[in-house]
Amino acid sequence: MAATDFEGRLQDDLLATTAEVEAARESDAALVDARPVDFYRDETQSPAARAPGTIPGAVNLPHHAALVERDGAYYLDPERLKANIEALGLDPEAPTVAFCNTGHWAASGWFQLSEVGGLESVSMYDGSMAEWAREDDRPLQLAERGTVTVGDLVD
Template identity: 55%
Template sequence: MNTRALLTTAFSAGLLALTSAAHAGPAVTPLVDTDWLASNLDDPDLAVIDVRSAIDGSNAETFAAGHIPGAVYASYTGAGWRQAQDGVPGKLPPVERVSNLIGSLGVDNDDSVVIVPAGVNSTDFGSAARVYWTFKYLGHEDVAILNGGYQAWVDAGGDVATGASQPQAADFEVDLQPELLADTAAVEAALEGGDQLVDARPAAQYSGEAKHPAARAAGTIPGAASLEQQLLVEAGSARFLDRGRVESLIETAGIDGDGPVVSFCNTGHWAATAWFALSEVAGLESVALYDGSMTEWTQDPSLPLAQGQQALTELLN
């Protein structure tokens, strides 16, 4: 072998070693099933985070009564994944606080992370989607959601452990991806620039017939397409639709994914499900999430609102 070939081989081997070191955990896709999780559960670089919470009627006692072996508990509503800020619920907390939370769960940058919701409905799936988005915003690529959640694990006959989780704290370093988070100014710019806005709320809120209690007024952002989050998950579960069905809904909604897209809802919760569908399932590029959403947008009476639009359910009918 000549010198150039030897150098090339050595470089390739070194690059492979660096890649392996950077991705020590098992390879994940945005959604993993119970069979995948069962076969990888003993991997020391796999972190399973159970985010069951008051949204699905769960708490720490529920987790202690039964959970996936090796999982750690971090309630979506109680652990600190979101916070109220200036009258707006559900905002992303300071990055240092979130990274400290993740480290306290024993998760480091070498880990592949699987997030486990309860598995009861689409709003419950939104808990996992928002935590998934948080990991992506912090620059952690190796993250997945257990499709169907804990209920799917139980239904599949998976082993169940009991007792509280006692993780050993780890260092979790952040590599922010600011393009994934939109604030009000960014949404104003998107509106003026003709970028695609996507409203994940139910039909009545999209059309302006109803509103969130924390919103000042009803309506949606002018020009926003409707992608109702409950249509993206199989009814009565937290099983996400397959890519073909998601793309069909996106097409029916008239969503143009050729340019930047911003998803929103009331508090950035349902918006995470729409973001997940657009970015992680359909594979659209340049999709951001507006965590302040309509509760923040409507605080400023000078910002425009539209009413009377046809939601996706009406378009489907």
């Protein structure tokens, strides 16, 4: 096999900024938290984020929920994934932003939503909860307490 040159380029339209996430909260865009449910429900907190919880209005599509184990390896089950996306009631034509703690699970979420799920306008918030929780006045959704601000939860 002969070597080949590859030249990648950043596709800025696939990344969402914090300002775009704030705007998405006020529009018909969907916010999809790709973290496991215990992070989404604020039962677990990433050390990268200043506070637990999720972005208000977000739905949860855990990055691993459509994986199946077979012969010691994990595979994405497209039918299970499509059923999970359908259960969330996402509009396939509306803008959708995937996020997690620091962007790694959000990358999987972006791929699942866009490339397998067929949603048309998916971006990834690579700063995710680590960036969202930097400002004290940003809102967080907690499973038991409702909406609070980051500043309500940190010293």
